[in-house]
């Protein structure tokens with residue numbers, strides 16, 4: 001799933017759950033739950049292939065994706081330490097995947113990658129048209145903004 005929906009759902013959750021610790025646990029779990037939804041993603045082939053010298057455009061896509069999410073958060077809820085923590089936690093599983101690309105021998109990162117990959121494979125196996133994969137995320141973004 002794109003990073004903007006992860007951020008917005010995570011922030012929506014943290015604004016609704018009274019207990020911040022419980023809220024952050026729900027935010028983390030929301031990442032995996034959202035990855036089950038049928039979704040279309042942009043390519044980050046050069047990052048996955050560790051072609052760091054060619055990975056500038058792929059990193060730009062990732063940063064733009066995060067930036068858009070944070071701009072929407074800024075205009076809907078504003079920032080607080082808890083909101084920014086929730087946004088970070090919402091992206092944590094994808095961050096671990098990036099760490100695996102950098103440290104491929106780390107067993108913990110590898111185990112997480114396998115689990116995270118398995119969840120995303122459930123989605124990939126659904127073979128939906130790209131337009132639906134984008135529409136599903138637009139719907140999630142709209143729903144999250146509604147709750148912000």
Ligand SMILES: [Zn+2]
Pocket residue numbers: 001031035093094116
């Ligand atoms: Zn993910």
